[in-house]
Amino acid sequence: MRTVRAYPALNENESVGVIVHNKVQKMDLDLVNQLNSIYKPIWDRADGIGRDLQEQGYTVAKGFYNNHSVKIDGRFVTEFFPIPVITVKGVGDIGVDLDYVWFVIVLPKEKALSLDYHSIAKEYKFEIYGSRDYLKDIYNEQIAISDIVPGIKDSPETDFCVQFYFEQSVAAIDIITIARILAV
Secondary structure (H helix, E strand, O other): OOEEEEEOOOOOOOOOEEEEEOOOOOOOHHHHHHHHHHHHHHHHHHHHHHHHHHHOOOOEEEEEEOOEEEEEOOEEEEEOOOEEEEEEOOOEEEEEOOOOEEEEEEEEHHHHHHOOHHHHHHHOEEEEEEOOOOOOEEEOOOOOHHHHHHHHHHOOOOEEEEEEEEOOOOOHHHHHHHHHHOOO
């Protein structure tokens, strides 16, 4: 399809302007349906978590964010596509990714050094990384829990991200329970 849009000359010293669009295409309905089949479930999940938290008195803001770094088969991959993220005021962020939910809080070094990671590891899957050098893990499943405190002490970082991972079916209250446990 070709469209032409013209605008008139305002006086005799101007020429008539013409804008030609040689490639105006109709949106591909199959592609829209494919994207909706991916995004609607994760948006519905994020929306439900957000509403549950609001009902519990939390202030939340929801949006879509891209450019995440995720580890797949031991290496970081950038997700250029956006996922829904819920910011819980004064607590942390909850992201609903394609196949899991994550919750991240940022702790100052002193607080990060004071946690009982052995107890936390019995209940939760988590990682720790610096808030600036976020691709350098202080802790993940391949690093010994006993290495967390020395890793935090030796790091030049002043703030640390503690990120927890959940199944898609996790209840909002179970996510926020972590913040209560950590006394954030």
